[in-house]
Amino acid sequence: MNLDWLSGPHAVYILPAYAIALAVYLYTALAPVFSGKRQLRQIADIHQHQDQQPS
Amino acid sequence: MSSHTSFWKRCKTWFHRWGSPAWFYRTSGLIIPWLWAGFFLLAIPGLIWGLSIAPPDYLQGDSYRIIFIHVPSAWQSMLIFAVMAILALIGMVWRIRVAETLAMCCAPIGAAFTIVTLATGSLWGKPTWGTFWQWDGRMTSELVLLFLYLGVIGLQQAIEEPRKAARAAGLLALVGVVNLPIIHYSVEWWTTLHQGTTISFFGESSIDASMLWPLLIMAIAAKFYFGAALLTRTRNTLLLQDREKNWVRETVQGEKS
Numbered sequence: 001m002n003l004d005w006l007s008g009p010h011a012v013y014i015l016p017a018y019a020i021a022l023a024v025y026l027y028t029a030l031a032p033v034f035s036g037k038r039q040l041r042q043i044a045d046i047h048q049h050q051d052q053q054p055s
Numbered sequence: 056m057s058s059h060t061s062f063w064k065r066c067k068t069w070f071h072r073w074g075s076p077a078w079f080y081r082t083s084g085l086i087i088p089w090l091w092a093g094f095f096l097l098a099i100p101g102l103i104w105g106l107s108i109a110p111p112d113y114l115q116g117d118s119y120r121i122i123f124i125h126v127p128s129a130w131q132s133m134l135i136f137a138v139m140a141i142l143a144l145i146g147m148v149w150r151i152r153v154a155e156t157l158a159m160c161c162a163p164i165g166a167a168f169t170i171v172t173l174a175t176g177s178l179w180g181k182p183t184w185g186t187f188w189q190w191d192g193r194m195t196s197e198l199v200l201l202f203l204y205l206g207v208i209g210l211q212q213a214i215e216e217p218r219k220a221a222r223a224a225g226l227l228a229l230v231g232v233v234n235l236p237i238i239h240y241s242v243e244w245w246t247t248l249h250q251g252t253t254i255s256f257f258g259e260s261s262i263d264a265s266m267l268w269p270l271l272i273m274a275i276a277a278k279f280y281f282g283a284a285l286l287t288r289t290r291n292t293l294l295l296q297d298r299e300k301n302w303v304r305e306t307v308q309g310e311k312s
Contacts, residue, residue, distance in 0.1 A: 001103075005116075013118055013121065013182050014120050014178075017174070020171065021175060024167050024170055025167065027167075028163065028164055029280070032284070032291050036291040043295075044307045
């Protein structure tokens with residue numbers, strides 16, 4: 001393992017590049033997971049509301 | 056009936072099943088965890104190899120290590136656009152709603168890959184070329200790709216009826232495909248600050264194997280990521296579109312219990 005570049009002059013470019021990538025990819029992957037869970041709850045509430053309506 | 060014919064018939068039936076939103080939702084739910092597993096199994100060793108085992112470049116020093124995120128993102132940004140256009144075409148020709156939905160869900164993921172490509176390329180450009188940005192062929196055409204993705208997303212959101220929106224945005228995706236060869240050949244057609252092709256799948260690559268392997272591993276990891284993210288988004292969209300249908304009612308009840 002050689003991480004000498006962390007103390008080198010290029011770390012100021014490499015670290016932000018990976019940080020930006022991590023932030024963008026995490027958001028892209030996780031946003032639909034959380035919105036999906038919220039959506040399931042909302043749909044379940046709609047169905048429950050419909051079932052409670054007198055036919 | 057011969058076994059050969061029955062095999063193709065089974066393949067055809069399996070393929071057609073993907074057109075059913077209910078079947079798609081169920082099956083993709085089983086596939087997604089495996090795609091994430093594949094992504095992590097490749098991305099973790101790929102990153103460790105690229106950031107700590109691969110040697111520094113003789114000319115660029117350590118700044119080249121941005122390649123392990125920049126190049127896989129750039130390849131993926133182009134591949135996703137092509138996939139989006141093919142799915143949009145399938146949706147238009149055969150009127151398959153799942154294909155239309157898949158195509159539309161490609162756009163935000165492709166935009167994310169393009170943003171990362173532009174940002175990491177810019178950060179790599181500063182120590183290598185002395186500038187964060189130059190209006191050269193490769194960079195400008197990649198920026199145009201981002202605008203195309205944003206155009207597809209915007210057009211889709213601007214039209215209320217989902218199927219009409221998917222068809223209109225799909226048409227833009229089909230037209231936008233013309234930008235892909237421009238991105239690829241920009242370094243050959245024009246004098247660009249961006250370096251020429253380093254990796255060749257049919258000829259000899261001008262990159263050392265110690266750098267090539269982690270790069271290829273990261274590129275494959277990006278495909279697994281795309282698969283998982285695409286299926287997750289498509290499942291959500293189908294669920295919302297079909298919220299009044301029985302399969303959604305059963306699915307929601309199943310997930311609650």
